[in-house]
Amino acid sequence: MNARSLLAHEWRALIQDKRLLATLLFLPLGYMILFGFLYGQEKVLNIPIVYIDEDRSVLSGQILQAITSSETFELMGPVASEAELIDKVKSGVAYAGFILPADLSQQVSQSRQGEVMAIIDGSNLMIANRALSGFQEIVQTYSVGISMKRLEANGISPEQSSGMHMGYRLLFNPGNSYTVYLLIGLLGTVLQSVTMLGMTLSLTRERAAGTKAWNYFVVKAIPYFLIGLFNVVVALGVLTQVFHIPFLGKLILLFGLALAFVLSLIGFSFLVSLFSKTNVQATQITMLLVYPSFFLSGFTWPFSAMPSWVSLMGHLLPVSYFLHGLREIAIKGNGWGQISPDVVALLAFAVITTALTFVGHSFTKRHNREDELYESV
Known part of the structure; x- marks a missing residue:
């Protein structure tokens, strides 16, 4: 049997095997459509988080409002302690937590760098990286002086205000x-x-x-x-x-x-x-x-x-x-x-x-x- 006959035979066999033919022709397209819908949102949104606000100031309230307004996060509510925050993250109730320390606004008003802390579930890197970048975006926004007019209204001058720094801790996968x-x-x-x-x-x-x-x-x-x-x-x-x-x-x-x-x-x-x-x-x-x-x-x-x-x-x-x-x-x-x-x-x-x-x-x-x-x- 020459090459031409072999080719014709293979085509006939392929056409007769309807299941195999359908798999070859339609499965790649079907998978691409499925994966297209799967990743259609393009980024992870509405990550549930909890928080501790020990400062209870205008500044901390604005930061929490920014988190609430962000499409990245869904604010679940406050917790009483860092241990409770970690427990919520460990149990899967929340994927991250945000801590605003008691002296945050005081540090900023005294031209010192305010420190905030994020605690993030590192067992899923997609969620962890998105949560980390979302927190950093919000903190950096305030660090460069966004919403300073609101701070001035409460007696804090932009010239006196310095930036903030965010520390973070990845639970369960600290090395990312x-x-x-x-x-x-x-x-x-x-x-x-x-x-x-x-x-x-x-x-x-x-x-x-x-x-x-x-x-x-x-x-x-x-x-x-x-x-x-x-x-x-x-x-x-x-x-x-x-x-x-x-x-x-x-x-x-x-x-x-x-x-x-x-x-x-x-x-x-x-x-x-x-x-x-x-x-x-x-x-x-x-x-x-x-x-x-x-x-x-x-x-x-x-x-x-x-x-x-x-x-x-x-x-x-x-x-x-x-x-x-x-x-x-x-x-x-x-x-x-x-x-x-x-x-x-x-x-x-x-x-x-x-x-x-x-x-x-x-x-x-x-x-x-x-x-x-x-x-x-």
């Missing part, structure tokens, strides 16, 4: 490290890809061979379940021991989260295999679902900055809950209270997908039996 930030997220994505691909290929192969017993598929899932747990432990060990990623939480919580995550992936794999007749189809569907999941998970780009329908897609992916829980345990050192919603969601996902697969399997089995009876008649 992309290694800490990204490797945790990639861990969940890689584990999801490997577990689902292996499981769906195995199940699809058995279905293609004519295996119909439901309990056989359940038993077949056990090795992949154990391998999934093993991979979680080994991968996290590599991150902590080789790349020195901090792990501040309790291992028992990680084990519980990993258990729920692997169960959800097995349920997801059951469902994918139900719609796959060949290993090629199983691979296509798995990659179609897995590839965008890291971007949709809320790990890098927060759900609050996505359109609602894109955020809904992200919330329908098990990796979203695993990555959130993993960050809460490993980077922030939080306990059961912060990860329990993630564990419940993952277990619910496992139950729902397994139940849907069981119903679909029973329907397919009954439909095939009816076809066999009809053919025998």
Whole structure:
């Protein structure tokens, strides 16, 4: 067969495989449209923050008003102490806090540099960098003399007023490290890809061979379940021991989260295999679902900055809950209270997908039996 015949044969085969052709032609466009909407807001807005105003002066009031007016921040309210502020940030109620010390206006009026402090959750660099730049913009604005007429009205001369300096502290990732930030997220994505691909290929192969017993598929899932747990432990060990990623939480919580995550992936794999007749189809569907999941998970780009329908897609992916829980345990050192919603969601996902697969399997089995009876008649 010459090159011309081979080319013609390949085109015919491609045109006949409608699923592959649609994947090649429309999937890149679909992903670009999806990611375009995902990042359409262009920057993170309405970051929830809390504050401490010990100065209670005109100046501190103006700074808080500027923060309130900024599209970057959503002011949640005051807290009583720095310990409470840090607790709010650690628990996820707020992503940052702002402290206006008691002598702020006095320092400025006496031609000394006023000091303010920002405390920021550094576990998500997108949010942390945006919060830091937003705070700096506001402080720099006042530092160069914006709104000095309001200060004059209260007896402070612009000639007497000096600038302000903002100190900041990044919690949970003080070095602002992309290694800490990204490797945790990639861990969940890689584990999801490997577990689902292996499981769906195995199940699809058995279905293609004519295996119909439901309990056989359940038993077949056990090795992949154990391998999934093993991979979680080994991968996290590599991150902590080789790349020195901090792990501040309790291992028992990680084990519980990993258990729920692997169960959800097995349920997801059951469902994918139900719609796959060949290993090629199983691979296509798995990659179609897995590839965008890291971007949709809320790990890098927060759900609050996505359109609602894109955020809904992200919330329908098990990796979203695993990555959130993993960050809460490993980077922030939080306990059961912060990860329990993630564990419940993952277990619910496992139950729902397994139940849907069981119903679909029973329907397919009954439909095939009816076809066999009809053919025998």
